[in-house]
């Protein structure tokens with residue numbers, strides 16, 4: 523295996539990541555030297571008490587904000603020091619996001635919401651539609667592809683958001699409480715479908731959750747406490 527291929531076997535590499543916010547007259551160190559590596563194909567749960575820094579870590583891994591200090595590598599590529607345009611390209615090429623709230627475009631249908639990011643990435647409309655329909659069908663939404671988000675249930679909306687996040691086959695899916703907005707039964711079902719799809723597609727994921735049952739279904743559980751990864755246990 524060449525060095526390039528070996529590096530690409532790593533979806534995410536965070537080294538000595540600090541995140542410091544101003545607080546009153548002083549500062550708040552939310553992350554204090556986090557080290558975390560996620561291999562391609564690995565699904566990792568990010569857990570920890572409220573305020574531990576899970577969302578902050580996901581923002582840094584997602585190149586949405588820079589660390590105060592430390593290394594961020596995505597798919598073997600260095601993210602530190604890139605300008606906005608380069609960061610956007612790296613994000614589009616390698617990352618997918620699912621949030622607690624779906625953030626779908628309300629005036630577009632389900633299938634159009636999944637087609638759009640592919641067309642932005644340069645995929646032809648025909649190929650993008652084919653993949654979008656296939657993803658939506660695999661999430662049980664065959665009869666809903668032409669519905670707008672407002673005509674879908676909360677669970678269906680979140681399924682569409684998951685299909686959209688995976689449309690460009692990101693090396694790494696970042697998800698912040700992806701089913702936290704749903705009732706417990708729907709959350710359970712949608713979460714199982716999310717994991718199945720990520721595994722079927724051979725992708726990696728870092729998923730923040732407060733639900734220990736859901737966390738245990740992943741390959742590895744990373745606990746954040748006091749700004750550090752304090753536990754990496756087999757799930």
Ligand SMILES: Nc1ncnc2c1ncn2[C@@H]1O[C@H](COP(=O)(O)OP(=O)(O)OP(=O)(O)O)[C@@H](O)[C@H]1O
Pocket residue numbers: 543544550552570571572573574575576577578579
């Ligand atoms: N932009 C900011 N400015 C100042 N403080 C911030 C900022 N963003 C986050 N924080 C602080 O960082 C800490 C960690 O927040 P974060 O949202 O990352 O925690 P979390 O583990 O995701 O919490 P939860 O489980 O409740 O979502 C909190 O104390 C929060 O107030």
